[in-house]
Amino acid sequence: AAPLNFIYNVAPSRVVFGQGKIQTLPDELARQGLKTPLILTTPQQIQHGEKVKAILGGVGNLFTEATMHTPTSVTDTALAFTKSVDADSIISIGGGSTIGLGKAISIRTGLPHICIPTTYAGSEMTPILGESVDGLKKTRSDPKILPGTVIYDVDLTLSLPPGMSATSGINAIAHSVEALYAQNANPIISLLALEGVKALAGALPTIVESPSDVTARTSAQYGAWLCGLCLGSVGMSIHHKLCHTLGGSFGLPHAETHTIVLPHALAYNAPRIPEVMEKLAAVLPESNGDAIHGLNVLLTRLKVQRGLNQFGFKVEDVDKAADIAVSNPYYNPRPIERDLIRELIRRTQAGEDAR
Ligand code: NAD
Numbered sequence: 001a002a003p004l005n006f007i008y009n010v011a012p013s014r015v016v017f018g019q020g021k022i023q024t025l026p027d028e029l030a031r032q033g034l035k036t037p038l039i040l041t042t043p044q045q046i047q048h049g050e051k052v053k054a055i056l057g058g059v060g061n062l063f064t065e066a067t068m069h070t071p072t073s074v075t076d077t078a079l080a081f082t083k084s085v086d087a088d089s090i091i092s093i094g095g096g097s098t099i100g101l102g103k104a105i106s107i108r109t110g111l112p113h114i115c116i117p118t119t120y121a122g123s124e125m126t127p128i129l130g131e132s133v134d135g136l137k138k139t140r141s142d143p144k145i146l147p148g149t150v151i152y153d154v155d156l157t158l159s160l161p162p163g164m165s166a167t168s169g170i171n172a173i174a175h176s177v178e179a180l181y182a183q184n185a186n187p188i189i190s191l192l193a194l195e196g197v198k199a200l201a202g203a204l205p206t207i208v209e210s211p212s213d214v215t216a217r218t219s220a221q222y223g224a225w226l227c228g229l230c231l232g233s234v235g236m237s238i239h240h241k242l243c244h245t246l247g248g249s250f251g252l253p254h255a256e257t258h259t260i261v262l263p264h265a266l267a268y269n270a271p272r273i274p275e276v277m278e279k280l281a282a283v284l285p286e287s288n289g290d291a292i293h294g295l296n297v298l299l300t301r302l303k304v305q306r307g308l309n310q311f312g313f314k315v316e317d318v319d320k321a322a323d324i325a326v327s328n329p330y331y332n333p334r335p336i337e338r339d340l341i342r343e344l345i346r347r348t349q350a351g352e353d354a355r
Helices: 021-030 043-055 072-084 096-109 162-180 187-209 214-233 238-250 254-272 274-283 291-302 315-325 338-350
Strands: 014-017 037-040 061-063 089-094 113-117 128-133 136-141 149-152
Touching (some): 014 021, 014 214, 021 113, 021 149, 037 043, 037 072, 037 096, 043 061, 061 072, 072 096, 096 113, 096 128, 149 214, 162 187, 162 214, 162 238, 162 254, 162 274, 162 291, 187 291, 238 254, 238 315, 238 338, 254 274, 254 338, 274 291, 315 338
Parallel strands (some): 014 149, 037 061, 037 089, 089 113
Antiparallel strands (some): 128 136
């Protein structure tokens, strides 16, 4: 094995984890001297926003227009509302889309941001913000984007439909998989990554069968926290770049795309990362010592879609996607070769097995 050699940075955020912890919100605001929060949700989760307001005794104002890809037009409307109600803080309750709006307001105003995640996407643990201007998505990273406080309350995840729970959970697993072979990987993050994969891979099949199983939901949320921390701490490679390209340029859905691409991205890197493959196989149930096999078994048990063709991605788009995917150089354990990437994208389009 290579001698240990690394830099380790820890993201300075406060995490409150446990069933019913949303009830600690008044204390979390009080400890920062905050009184007039702006509460963010999507139109689909207004009831979650109202629950927050009720817990705060009717204090706070709701903005319920959060939407996918954090368009700056929505952020501008939200900013005007923030000023008009004189908000002193942001509470975002929802998935990556709502948390993205919270980050966009917080970085522009300096207001403290409390996140209450209800999916497994992990945005709450990262200093990364993706925003779209006129349909073009741009990503930036700034330590000030990292939310200061995160409350993980399993009760809020119980309503996440089984299909979305499955793909959101695989989205989280993808963060950990890439953290294990990141250029700036380090021993602590690798431990968290394996623990995160193990927790999610163990819990997700149970959740798909019985979505209100609190033990499995708690385990998945614990795993999602760890995977989010990995995403926020080290660099991502081919898998995230491909998903970003496919999502951004072809309007493909975020978590579903991650789910379809992951076995293919891992298979691409497999020849260069034997130790990582061995460690992953050890935490994936029924892997028989083969991480790709373990991942395929898991995806089959989760009954998720396996081809991008199911989401309108056409075979004619494969070349264009390959061109975009290789246009910006980035670190990957196996060098990026256009022919191989094209073939990888073709397989994901057709829903073929990873090789
Ligand atoms: P999402 O936030 O888009 O949510 C999808 C839908 O599910 C929404 O309608 C939402 O209201 C609903 N929903 C969420 N939780 C629910 C619950 N518990 N019960 C019922 N409905 C619920 O989905 P997502 O996958 O969490 O986030 C995807 C977005 O987040 C993408 O735009 C992605 O780029 C971004 N993201 C960013 C980062 C980052 O670090 N910046 C990390 C991960 C994801």
